[in-house]
Amino acid sequence: MNPLSEEKVFKDPVHNYIHVQDSTIWRLINTTEFQRLRRIRQLGTSYLTFHGAEHSRFSHSLGVYEITRRIISQFERSGYPDWPKEERLLTLCAALLHDLGHGPFSHSIEEAFHMNHEDWTRRIVTGDTEVNDILSEIAPDFPDKVSAVIAKTYNKPIVVNLVSSPLDADRMDYLLRDAYYTGVNYGTIDIDRILRMLRPYQGRVVVKESGMHAVEDYLMSRYQMYWQVYFHPVTRSSEIILRQIFRRAKELYHDGYPFGFMVEPLPQLFEDKLDVQAYLKLDEALIQTAFLQWSYEDDRILSELCTRFMHRKLYKYVEMDSVDLEMIDEIRREFGQAGMNPEYDLEIDFPTDLPYDVFRPGDESSQKQILLLDRQEQLREISEVSDIVRSISGIHRGKYHLYYPEDKLEKAITDLSPSISRIFKL
Amino acid sequence: MNPLSEEKVFKDPVHNYIHVQDSTIWRLINTTEFQRLRRIRQLGTSYLTFHGAEHSRFSHSLGVYEITRRIISQFERSGYPDWPKEERLLTLCAALLHDLGHGPFSHSIEEAFHMNHEDWTRRIVTGDTEVNDILSEIAPDFPDKVSAVIAKTYNKPIVVNLVSSPLDADRMDYLLRDAYYTGVNYGTIDIDRILRMLRPYQGRVVVKESGMHAVEDYLMSRYQMYWQVYFHPVTRSSEIILRQIFRRAKELYHDGYPFGFMVEPLPQLFEDKLDVQAYLKLDEALIQTAFLQWSYEDDRILSELCTRFMHRKLYKYVEMDSVDLEMIDEIRREFGQAGMNPEYDLEIDFPTDLPYDVFRPGDESSQKQILLLDRQEQLREISEVSDIVRSISGIHRGKYHLYYPEDKLEKAITDLSPSISRIFKL
Amino acid sequence: MNPLSEEKVFKDPVHNYIHVQDSTIWRLINTTEFQRLRRIRQLGTSYLTFHGAEHSRFSHSLGVYEITRRIISQFERSGYPDWPKEERLLTLCAALLHDLGHGPFSHSIEEAFHMNHEDWTRRIVTGDTEVNDILSEIAPDFPDKVSAVIAKTYNKPIVVNLVSSPLDADRMDYLLRDAYYTGVNYGTIDIDRILRMLRPYQGRVVVKESGMHAVEDYLMSRYQMYWQVYFHPVTRSSEIILRQIFRRAKELYHDGYPFGFMVEPLPQLFEDKLDVQAYLKLDEALIQTAFLQWSYEDDRILSELCTRFMHRKLYKYVEMDSVDLEMIDEIRREFGQAGMNPEYDLEIDFPTDLPYDVFRPGDESSQKQILLLDRQEQLREISEVSDIVRSISGIHRGKYHLYYPEDKLEKAITDLSPSISRIFKL
């Protein structure tokens, strides 16, 4: 560790102050690659549903670092023998950098181009970057260690636990932060209490049994945030349009369409040839600029989709308890006959999530459990002890949603069969 | 008024819910021009100092609308005879739209290109826009009325008062919102109490005398926010670089420099030929995209400035109690001799603000006063009554700051005279 | 309604302002009987566990009134035809006064003396009191109407619903208020959202279906508050001692014991002869004063119990999954043989609560259901729709607790059999 001559702080609305004591952390924050996270929103298109949700992955990454720092400080202050003190800096670096590889509107772009932000994080950490230079100064294999923690393959599971597990610093920060910025107060968790209850124990981070209610509350908050915020149908609508834009632009690009606006590194993106340097030029400013320019393109499909996204003329939706493929085929067919575009004017969405993946016989993955430590130093999986967790852990929620452009459907509706038009209740 | 069939709400972290009851307001929010405000940050470059300050003018504009709506509701509920009920919709529209003309990094771009966001707001409101279409449906002269309120020339000063005065909805929302998003709690004001104390009285909005302490607190919050947030030297540093980029790019453009990246409407901006449609294409996504692309330009000055801004390698500064022009000339001269660029590598800044412009004999402008109404229905200017307001209203704060690129100065320092190099204490 | 010439407000930490517009409400608040609630803590002995929980039933009663007022205002503003406007004042009065009959440390005193605060509320409302005088001015039968609402027998169930139902103003205020004053943030509910979702419908208050998640969150908060605060074992310990004091004092009184301190209306309390005037003299100041004085009594049992309560030397406890009567008998027997007092030195406690009493076939009680109203105007009981509610509604929580004086047990422990002493793990 290279301590700074004086602790530096960032003012943060969620954690009040973020404290930086190590020069390595300070320098990492000031790299080009980390500063880029200011131009990637934490919640992608959610700002179109919750206008306050304009916060960036930069803010979140600082928050994850800060929570990790507090946990480690407490472990050190309490002198727990099971905490490997020599892993402090590694854990902090991994916490700070774990989201470094996120792209613009990450969720949608990953789906559209079959990318994975974790892979990109590791490529940035181990590639020819400012971040890599700084990490390499600690030790030549230090970047690889950080990469291993992020890949969850590092040989000390307790370090991995702090950065990715059902009760990790990442999830704690995003619940608090997303609640704060959206204004949805379901995400408000008693983080001080949870932190107080964490213990390093036999190579794992576990929870004192008396913290069970705080963990129940945390899991309920996560559950509520999923349904109120993360899977909000209006957000899903904007993500669908986003993916359609990527799909259409890629099609056009491969067809040799003469784009009025095309700038680095979009060609590499469409050709699946992004290297680290090109990837780092991708940000949401670029995507939004491209979309605004493309809203003036001659290709009607692309320009309409871009107009929809930029000016928030999103698709409407209807909710269905179930869908069958025949019905979908029939809708597509009728849409086509009525002059709509069956490939773009209908999308089916089924959000799903389990608030907490419970222990299942055979699933011994230590990264997916929350273990309670009782007074007799016995470990038990929380869903064995908590009725609440057990009862919510099996709940499958969500309905099918059919998304469509309302304006176009309104014009086409008279050409649809009664059974199909009834679905859309216009 | 065209009431919506059911009230619509936006979830807002500052006001909890923003309530929309009128169809006109709802449709204005959904226009292309209003949605563009999502891509303009409320606090410009302040996010480089306070990472949480990533909120947009869209959020703020909804907030100003909501505060205005609450004030008017209270006026109506209390049945105050001095409130002209027929002005409700006009006031709400003006409140919602008052910031419509802000450009990207508004403060800096206005200075660099001698523009004025209020003029642009009025041009958008009265021009060929979606907003204008909606307003015109109310009455043919309704857009002009909205424009007049924003220009502070509307013939009912009470309407202007609500939208722009020392205690207007605009200032109340930004204090609360900027405090919330930066995490700096000095801006926390008791808005419910202030709203309760407002009265329409003889064509003005005045304050019941018993609300004096709440107003004192509000003015102190403003004072603190100015020094803690709005005039923060790191923010000023980023604004200086921003203006230098605009200056350099304009120079290059007029010199016929072959930009690698140049997209509509930047040429019109550099040629002072922006019309409303071109202006509306300007947003912070475009500016950031241009800057990132320009960081690879051959022109060293432009590429360096853009690199500084995008990756937050800002200028450092020294504070001075006073500066004299001779000294500045001397620094510039020595900088030039030492191989630095005197035109770009030194900037002098003197932030200034009066927390509240007090009544002065002769200055009868009703828009600049806060009037207290006592039990005998007498009006008095607050600085006559409040020792606090009187004592802070004359305070001139702030020091001169000299901004410079630390890395370049470090190399040049040995070539500077002792008296000059001493200033920069490297 | 007799409107006040100007609305009056109370500053409240939970609701910010409590607004009083009716002269009847204002005068009720200023009665002797209502002011007495300042001397009755909302959470009884919980302040011995959560030192911040020192708030009174006076504060809570104002809060219940305010929530009710907001619900009714919204009903009136929205012009819902199913809300009987003429019941406004009656509902507000019942909301304000519903806790008027609470005695000192209500929960314990009711158990010890077989009283019921609801009965006392009704006796005060209909008896010879200032409250009755004010209510009678509205109409001679108005006090009886208020009493009927509180007894849940009033002939318009919607009025009863607002004051007592699973989602009433009472529960909403106490969750928020108890969370605020204890500092336990599990009670933080989104009350604005819940209020927005309430609808008067066919003589009931129901919830719009889109408010289901907010109701789930509310029921989870209640569940958490029960286990974290209301049933906290330290609070139970203090309640046990309190009941023991009452029991001992009553025994002594009936035995003719010469109390050093005995003041009105304690004799009436011990003799079950309290009338309204005497009852109103009972408050927590009196109880605490009696207990402090009695801590100097000659009777060792009474003085020790009072010392314990006043100076917070509470009983310790052990948790047991189950208890059987034989074992309890055996403990009592051994305690007696070891010189302890089997009647006072052991108490068994089993806290229980259902977070939400679900609809059961045959249980048609409209006061115990939360009904959701969907877009087709169909009503469904929430536990039919919400997996969360269904899964928590059947949960029985809690363990048996054995309470005992640790100091005395420590001395006696060597005289106990191994099987008994093992239970107490000293």
Next chain:
Amino acid sequence: MNPLSEEKVFKDPVHNYIHVQDSTIWRLINTTEFQRLRRIRQLGTSYLTFHGAEHSRFSHSLGVYEITRRIISQFERSGYPDWPKEERLLTLCAALLHDLGHGPFSHSIEEAFHMNHEDWTRRIVTGDTEVNDILSEIAPDFPDKVSAVIAKTYNKPIVVNLVSSPLDADRMDYLLRDAYYTGVNYGTIDIDRILRMLRPYQGRVVVKESGMHAVEDYLMSRYQMYWQVYFHPVTRSSEIILRQIFRRAKELYHDGYPFGFMVEPLPQLFEDKLDVQAYLKLDEALIQTAFLQWSYEDDRILSELCTRFMHRKLYKYVEMDSVDLEMIDEIRREFGQAGMNPEYDLEIDFPTDLPYDVFRPGDESSQKQILLLDRQEQLREISEVSDIVRSISGIHRGKYHLYYPEDKLEKAITDLSPSISRIFKL
């Protein structure tokens, strides 16, 4: 220090958790004397103005301890050489116990009976008490040391500074706590920032210059809380009645009046013969019980005053810019002639306070200054540097208030001369 085997915490609404690590602190909290503070309200009669202000000196004392603990932890963590580490426990004990000697309705009872809570604190600390026993175990002279810190005579001023100075833990806690419980948000200060800025320096606690704005904000909060809460005229009215009750009861006692209710230690109080053991029996439960019982006394003056206080029938007031003694004499004379009681039915009040006692030439008292430490390690008094502090420090606020029983004055008004009756504007 005797560390506890495991840290204990108290849940606190203001500081979230209060952490106890030392067994001495834990045992002090559990003493009879410290538990008594639960029965003394922090803000005396303010709950009659702000109903939420029902918090006790127990809560506040824990808060002062916690802030002190945080300051010391930070001093230790930063390794500042000027902090005398060996004084940790002494400072914590003094912080915890500094209010131990407060009596019921402290402000008023001290005025009525010429007592001083600081003296009582020292008598309890050094007398035959549980607190003294625990402190003596540390060292025989330890109670005297604690007493010296509280008397501000301890030979290390830095220890005294932390417990009593213009920026001490006491003031910081009460501003935050009183703001929280009253709901008046003017007291919200950025305590984390202030704590970060404190430095032990040459035997003093000073503030880093960059913390100046935080200190300005703190002083403004204090100023606002004084006028909004502490000197609220309704609170003053209740204090006046309280003092009148004490005055009347003492008169009656010395006249041999046969009280219906008289209990230990009231006789000792009236005879100025309280010893420590008797003093500790005084609490607000006793005072309220006495007052409620006395509201049934035959003495009309006493019973009326007690009725007023208990049922909040307070005196009304008129505000005057100035008063002269002649006028007061005249009012008294006319009141007497009109059948009122000139000794009880008129009280004159002039609240006064200086928000911050500035440095004055000759006043070198180190306990009254806030010193800023600049980068050149120079100390300057804050009012030299801050315009805000300088401008508010000389402000004398407040008007004269004349308090009177409105009901009695209404009956007497026709008998008063026009010039006198005009004052009361009935």
